[in-house]
Amino acid sequence: MSELTLTLIKLGFLAVLWIFVLSAVSVIRTDIFGTRVPNRQVAKPAKKSAAPAQKSKPAKRRRGKRGQPSLLQIVDGPNSGQSVPLGDDPIILGRGTDAAIRLNDDYVSTRHARFASNGEQWFVEDLGSTNGTYIGSQRVTSPVPLSMGTQVRLGKTIVELRK
């Protein structure tokens, strides 16, 4: 085996090794930037024209990305009609003084549930409440991602995310 062939094999092997490492890095790269939300820009204008009256007011307060919920609204229960604007900070619901809305509901615990966002998605998490937090018939045991309009029930209170 000639010296030249062995050198070429040596360099070839190192090249293949580095190509492998770099392709792994590129897969990681697309893995980070490839999770784009589809149709966010396209879906927006159509909806705006559909229900402009309902949306105009909260839209001013909203500073997050388009299509994100901006309001946590109580739709049923003793505090029905009240709402909290959504920011970056997590929101706690319950009967306690540190709750964003002090729920006047006997079936709700002092610190009942937390609504938190990771920047793209809101989650609801039960804080060890007595009667539990439910989405449909499912009790919330770990943080569950929430989409807009999903009704979450705490005691007799029902809340949902709105625009």
Add this chain to the structure above:
Amino acid sequence: MSTPTWVPRRRRGAELVLTVMAVGISVFGYIAVGLGVSGTIPSDTYTLIGGLVLAAIGAHLAVRQFAPYADPVLLPLVLCLNGLGLVMIHRLDLGRQALDPDRSAFAGSQVMWTFVGIVAFTAVLLIVRDHRRLQAFTYTFGLTAIVLLILPLLPVIGHEQNGARIWIHLGPFSFQPGEAAKICLAIFFAGYLVVKRDVLALAGKRLLGIDLPRGRDLGPILLGWLISVGILVFQRDLGSSLLFFGLFVVVLFVATERPGWLVVGSLLFAFGAWFGYVAFGHVRVRFDAWLDPFADPDRNMQIVSAMFGLAHGGIIGRGWGQGSPELTPFSFSDFILASLGEELGLTGLMAVLLIYGLIVERGLRIALTCRDGFGKLLAIGLTMSFAIQVFIVAGGVTRLIPLTGLTAPFLAQGGSSIVMNWAIIALLLRISDQTRRPAPPTSSVGSDEQTQVVKL
């Protein structure tokens, strides 16, 4: 109403492409060793290609089947390391047997252990369908870890080898329980700290801008330190001692977010290191070999030989089969990084270290995106044990830190190490699968009556 959601992507195709590349690298290396040592392509290449392809496809299908949303790069990275290790061990077998035909070959048993490792990998993916189930067995795993650590000290099955008492012999099999204890301890730390972290995070005294923990909360860290010193004293295994203590301090820090634990941990470590240096001859030998290996070149022959090997390799290395890494004692296990450095040079060694770095990066990413606290801490624990081990090995071989007897994960010869590391990767992929999987559909209304609060 369309809601913006994180779109889950499986990317199994990308994983397959990378897996094929990883297998290709191993086969290329094997052929290059044959050409470099004897000038011919080894006759059993096709058997090897068949075996490797089979193992890789098996592992890939296991992920496709049991963890379809898991991270796509972890498996190929690990396969590449494992293949490189096999090729290097095979090359060292040839070199060592050329020196002395009586020396035993390790490549065959290592291939067998790799298959066992992939079976263990599949089994973990199959059995642990949800990593949160493991939290229920927190204390069982803690107890198992302690039993595993004590096993080598027992009189009949325990076995001392090369000065460290870390082996057990059961009939024809020998096993290093410390490797399994690593996983058990990571699960135990995660399960324990996810419950206790609020207590431990309570602010104590504030000194120089750092929250120091209260005296009474020091119990667990002192216990961890005692275990680690116990390993040092009774098993004389410097590496594992450092690994377990480092793992515990890091997980404690991540769980409580208090830098105070790092300060306390470093102080305890410094004290332990000083104590080890003063009290034990073998620690002092390692320290002296680190500070000035050429003061006694005969006694420090191993590290001196490894340094000559690395220098011989230079920037682009000698090429497969062209160097003489077999001259270093334990060139196939503890010093496999030095062997790779001699044959592949700095360029190849950097690629290997980068692969390790990418594995650690994926592990930390899994911990970041994981939604439950236990999974986060478990992923951190497993990843950091991996990272600390690589640091200790690479640092020891390159004389950055004193040399300790740990094996480079997936590269070095050693059955228990390779099987347990495959199990670690399986656990990480399981957590990753849970994290990246799309959320189950949440039906908003309709079945509310089933759970309505009823006034009695």
